[in-house]
Amino acid sequence: MKVIKIDKNDWAGGIGKIQSSYRLYGPVKGDAFHDFKALEKGELPDLNFFNTRVSPKSVVYPQSEVMFEYSLDEKDAEHHILKDAAKDYSPKAVLGIRPCDAASFLLVKRNFDTPEYKDPYWIRSYEATTFVGYACNNPCSTCFCTTAGSGPFNEEGLDVLLVDEGDCYYAKVITSKGENLLNAAGWKTEADGGAPDKIAALGKEAGSKIGSSVATDQLKDKKTTELYEAPFWEDVSFACINCGTCTYLCPTCWCFDIQDENSGCSGVRMRNWDSCMFPLFTIHGTGHNPRGTKLQRVRQRFMHKLKYYVDKYDNGIQCVGCGRCIRSCPVNIDIRRVCDMMNSYDPKACACPAK
Amino acid sequence: MLNPYMPYPVCIDEIITETEDRNLKTFKFVFLNPGDEDKFSYRAGQFAELSVTGKGEIPIGIASSPTEKGFVKFTVNKVGLVSSYLHSMKVGDIMGIRGPLGNSYPWDTLEGKNVVIIGGGFAFTTLRSSIIFMLDPANRKKFKNINVIYGARTPGMLLYRDELAAWEKRDDINMHITVDAVNDPDWKYNVGFVPAITEKKAPNADADTYAIICGPPVMIKFTQPVLDKLGYGHDHIIMSLENRMKCGIGMCGRCNIGKEFVCKDGPVFTLAQLNATPREY
Ligand SMILES: Cc1cc2nc3c(=O)[nH]c(=O)nc-3n(C[C@H](O)[C@H](O)[C@H](O)COP(=O)(O)OP(=O)(O)OC[C@H]3O[C@@H](n4cnc5c(N)ncnc54)[C@H](O)[C@@H]3O)c2cc1C
Ligand code: SF4
Ligand code: SF4
Ligand code: FES
Numbered sequence: 001m002k003v004i005k006i007d008k009n010d011w012a013g014g015i016g017k018i019q020s021s022y023r024l025y026g027p028v029k030g031d032a033f034h035d036f037k038a039l040e041k042g043e044l045p046d047l048n049f050f051n052t053r054v055s056p057k058s059v060v061y062p063q064s065e066v067m068f069e070y071s072l073d074e075k076d077a078e079h080h081i082l083k084d085a086a087k088d089y090s091p092k093a094v095l096g097i098r099p100c101d102a103a104s105f106l107l108v109k110r111n112f113d114t115p116e117y118k119d120p121y122w123i124r125s126y127e128a129t130t131f132v133g134y135a136c137n138n139p140c141s142t143c144f145c146t147t148a149g150s151g152p153f154n155e156e157g158l159d160v161l162l163v164d165e166g167d168c169y170y171a172k173v174i175t176s177k178g179e180n181l182l183n184a185a186g187w188k189t190e191a192d193g194g195a196p197d198k199i200a201a202l203g204k205e206a207g208s209k210i211g212s213s214v215a216t217d218q219l220k221d222k223k224t225t226e227l228y229e230a231p232f233w234e235d236v237s238f239a240c241i242n243c244g245t246c247t248y249l250c251p252t253c254w255c256f257d258i259q260d261e262n263s264g265c266s267g268v269r270m271r272n273w274d275s276c277m278f279p280l281f282t283i284h285g286t287g288h289n290p291r292g293t294k295l296q297r298v299r300q301r302f303m304h305k306l307k308y309y310v311d312k313y314d315n316g317i318q319c320v321g322c323g324r325c326i327r328s329c330p331v332n333i334d335i336r337r338v339c340d341m342m343n344s345y346d347p348k349a350c351a352c353p354a355k
Numbered sequence: 356m357l358n359p360y361m362p363y364p365v366c367i368d369e370i371i372t373e374t375e376d377r378n379l380k381t382f383k384f385v386f387l388n389p390g391d392e393d394k395f396s397y398r399a400g401q402f403a404e405l406s407v408t409g410k411g412e413i414p415i416g417i418a419s420s421p422t423e424k425g426f427v428k429f430t431v432n433k434v435g436l437v438s439s440y441l442h443s444m445k446v447g448d449i450m451g452i453r454g455p456l457g458n459s460y461p462w463d464t465l466e467g468k469n470v471v472i473i474g475g476g477f478a479f480t481t482l483r484s485s486i487i488f489m490l491d492p493a494n495r496k497k498f499k500n501i502n503v504i505y506g507a508r509t510p511g512m513l514l515y516r517d518e519l520a521a522w523e524k525r526d527d528i529n530m531h532i533t534v535d536a537v538n539d540p541d542w543k544y545n546v547g548f549v550p551a552i553t554e555k556k557a558p559n560a561d562a563d564t565y566a567i568i569c570g571p572p573v574m575i576k577f578t579q580p581v582l583d584k585l586g587y588g589h590d591h592i593i594m595s596l597e598n599r600m601k602c603g604i605g606m607c608g609r610c611n612i613g614k615e616f617v618c619k620d621g622p623v624f625t626l627a628q629l630n631a632t633p634r635e636y
Contacts, residue, residue, distance in 0.1 A: 070408050080408040080449040081364045117604040120356045228633045255608030258601045260411050281609050282599050285434035290635040308614035
């Protein structure tokens, strides 16, 4: 596999060139946190970061997105008929995405790209994007990617993997899409023959620094109804304030709402991120709510990620181990602990009466 | 790429007030673009998103039958934002329909079988579709006995009253209409709650008899033990769920019961299937 060597002196110049044919996104430092933003002309991604506070899912799947436009003015010939909103699906690239976050798009794709239905907004936006990853030489303490189907040097979901090598970056070419981007930047110098080994060694070292893990091997064999009725949900959900931070930050949470917004005689139908943590998510018009309590909502989040998804796709858990929900939860609810409780749950061994 | 969120434009062709409390209206729609009716080819038991431009979309069961051509019909209860606005709309207004969505009643399984339909209140819409479909001359011979138990609070709260009266007169369908209470001395039909009438009128269970049951939660709660008593296996009891929905295509994440999406894998499930999932409906 081809590895390109990018001298850090050529970094800014290359990025400037890429911007003539791609819309660029990258990590940018705000007051206290890094977040993925659209880069202005000449603006550089700040690669001096662990990971961003919010995941980069918005690069493909904006928090709010207009789907249709319409006129409510009966004098208009086509009033009340929805029209596709104008969209920009020209090439874009995200620079410096962490491997776990890149892998998350493959998980989310299973939801939006199905045999029966295709979500055109997500799919076209995803297809327009080139993913330039940035390997994690120094993972954080809350990362558990290696047991969540990813890893600090994981290549799945990436087109290029950048590895920091002091005064240069190694750019491992993973797809032709990635190669095109490197060409557009003018980064063409092949690294010497030792580069792949060096990358492998750095990757191994980084992997060994991942200090936390989850066990997921038993989840598939557990009975859904037994896990659902497990007594530990009371304890798990006790402190949750249903703020929705966990789902909002998470790269693998995709739920959305659809709303019509009018202004005067015209309007748009749009979709917005939504969260299973909110009671309004499931309440019926009659007031009945199948997930009316906090316990039911917290349980839904974990059961979806760690059981329903596992059963539906037979392709691992709906979590890449980025640790964001753990770092930002105001009451320290930790998916690693919940996952282990679910994975090791034995209804027969439990002394408490099933509820 | 086909956009599954884009509704077909339709025009309201007729509005019928169904019930004495005026909370239920049937809307008959015609497609604005020729060709869309063929694309909207459906089976009884499916639903659609009614798209009221500027207000939003609501999932509503299709009340017309695939055997009825030239229009589609929906009966809508006035509940909240979208349904109330729809109730204020008039013939000639333009809106949209997105679908058909969801599975349907299991027509392949039901062929050659006895079908017992048990409905309560306004959840009779896709049951109407099913009855019209089965009674169609081209279809009637595909089914054995058809029994219908349908109840409402009062005679004036029954949906599709003219059709009910016409079905009462036929000999290829056994109707058991009932009301909770009645003042009218001329009332010819049953008086009593649906579970009690089911106990009296539903045929005993056998391998060739399937019950389809749709109604308010309390009706379902008390009818199920009756069916158990009559010997119906849980894989012979068919139900249709109404979880809150938005996308209708299994993507927005809100309507699930366990790993099944009510919008895409349902809304029709057997009780045996429901027993294996969390009861979040
Ligand atoms: C498969 C299916 C078939 C249905 N068939 C019928 C029918 O034939 N006739 C009928 O009158 N009603 C039916 N309903 C219920 C109907 O969808 C709700 O009454 C309706 O969505 C209420 O919307 P609203 O805007 O008036 O209420 P609001 O409370 O203002 O709701 C706002 C939004 O919430 C959602 N919502 C609220 N309640 C429900 C609910 N119970 N189910 C799904 N989404 C909801 C809708 O997206 C709605 O736009 C059906 C529901 C489902 C899921
Ligand atoms: S971040 Fe924590 S407190 Fe907030 S909804 Fe998620 S689990 Fe609950
Ligand atoms: S569930 Fe938590 S750890 Fe897993 S991908 Fe989402 S934010 Fe990251
Ligand atoms: S309504 Fe969106 S997933 Fe079912």
